[in-house]
Amino acid sequence: MDFDTIVLKIMETSGLPREDINIKIVDKQSELSGLVSKEGAAYIIAKEMGLDLLQKSNRRLEIKNVVAGVRNLNLTARIFRVFETREFEYKGQKGRVANVILSDGSGTIRMSLWNEQCDHVERLKPGMGIEIFAAYTKENQGKPEVRLSKRGGIKLLETCDLPEITDVPMNGVGGRTTISNISEGGSCEVRAALVQLFETGAFYEMCPQCNKRIKKEDGSFKCAVHGEQKPDFMLILSGVIDDGTGNIRCVFFRDNALNLIGMKIEDALQLRDGFFEKLNVLGTEFIFSGQIRTNKMFGRKEFVVNSVNKVDIRTESDKILNTLKSN
């Protein structure tokens, strides 16, 4: 900060005329036997008047500029999405993790909250302005991710001048909808993250001729139509997806299950022991299409997925643009 800027700051804050400030500065210099420059003297005066000129500038850090490896990060953002807290067990220890997507108009970033930090999730709603303090960033799947340090926290802002999160209507664009809006019957598409996989079943024997499930009878696998067969395997997975508006149980059969985990059946079979521990898919976003049906046994809605696709950023942004244009 140059001398004139310091003087201006002192004028603004104190309301004193420039001449008075200049006199104070000269006095201070002589008081200190001319050992300080006029800038130095001005700094001292400002400090004596309670002005902190060395305060960090108010320029806000934009999300698009956040990189991995930042320590002591303070960030102002709006909540874009809040995913449900997930429980996990690691080396015999139970833990919790919750992901929140933050946005500030320049970009979005994931914040992951761990264990007791997950308690924040209850207070966080999409659209809210928040300030995160004493946070840090870490690389996760090639992208920076925000985490809170032990002293870190989240402050809810009463007012926030960041752009509102525009809720881009997805209905009617290729059947795209949100989980909170899906209803039974018809097919639909959602963009959501896989947040849970149930560790049941997985591999089933099937007839290589007709791909129907076959069971072992008297020591061999028999298809009702094709007789005794050396079975092929199919993968069936079930889990929960969440798009921030809600979550729903899903069932993935065959290729859809394989697309979800990004593997071929041969590779999946190789992992058969400890299969679920070796998957690294939780938290990944996909575009899911399928049909909603009611599981009569449990009386709950289920999404029977018939296609799983990776999120293609270009197609996604085109879709959003088209929706905006057509509105």
Ligand SMILES: [Zn+2]
């Ligand atoms: Zn068969």
